[in-house]
Amino acid sequence: GAGVSQSPSNKVTEKGKDVELRCDPISGHTALYWYRQSLGQGLEFLIYFQGNSAPDKSGLPSDRFSAERTGGSVSTLTIQRTQQEDSAVYLCASSLWGNTIYFGEGSWLTVV
Amino acid sequence: GEDVEQSLFLSVREGDSSVINCTYTDSSSTYLYWYKQEPGAGLQLLTYIFSNMDMKQDQRLTVLLNKKDKHLSLRIADTQTGDSAIYFCAESPNSSNTGKLIFGQGTTLQVKP
Numbered sequence: 001g002a003g004v005s006q007s008p009s010n011k012v013t014e015k016g017k018d019v020e021l022r023c024d025p026i027s028g029h030t031a032l033y034w035y036r037q038s039l040g041q042g043l044e045f046l047i048y049f050q051g052n053s054a055p056d057k058s059g060l061p062s063d064r065f066s067a068e069r070t071g072g073s074v075s076t077l078t079i080q081r082t083q084q085e086d087s088a089v090y091l092c093a094s095s096l097w098g099n100t101i102y103f104g105e106g107s108w109l110t111v112v
Numbered sequence: 113g114e115d116v117e118q119s120l121f122l123s124v125r126e127g128d129s130s131v132i133n134c135t136y137t138d139s140s141s142t143y144l145y146w147y148k149q150e151p152g153a154g155l156q157l158l159t160y161i162f163s164n165m166d167m168k169q170d171q172r173l174t175v176l177l178n179k180k181d182k183h184l185s186l187r188i189a190d191t192q193t194g195d196s197a198i199y200f201c202a203e204s205p206n207s208s209n210t211g212k213l214i215f216g217q218g219t220t221l222q223v224k225p
Contacts, residue, residue, distance in 0.1 A: 043215040103155040
């Protein structure tokens, strides 16, 4: 597609449920990133995929968070047993070899 | 450590120039970026500058880079009400080896008519 596409755009879930957030990067982009934006925390790096290399998971806040990237394209961020502090905007981004990085519109997650 | 600092708020009158400032810590950063975020939207890449440049101009936007002081600024000429948004400065430290961005806290630009 023309830009980074994320779904769902909004998600309200109950505490303790699992959620999956999807990202379709720009076609041909080799690098894919997940960031989290929450009030008072700014933009926080979560995970980075580059081609077939092992992902950089150094930003994942706990083992409840995981991400996959299938076939070098679409990525899914999974949050298990959601907590209220997980409420945030989850932003996906992609780039060609890590220079200019383009973001999607984000998935707004609210845990009630 | 890696840190990017920005002032939190700037208010200007329509038609004036806006200057948003940023300081960063990693002198190895190859690229420095400015992103714009409008309410309820994602991050829009406005412009970026390569570290061996000291200025880049793109229509109403001028980016100035002072590598010695690790200072980056974004000047918006003839600021319009549509420029009201949060502006994020970001660096891409070479030390991260991944293209991972370190963001500032964002500067809220308010443009008064």
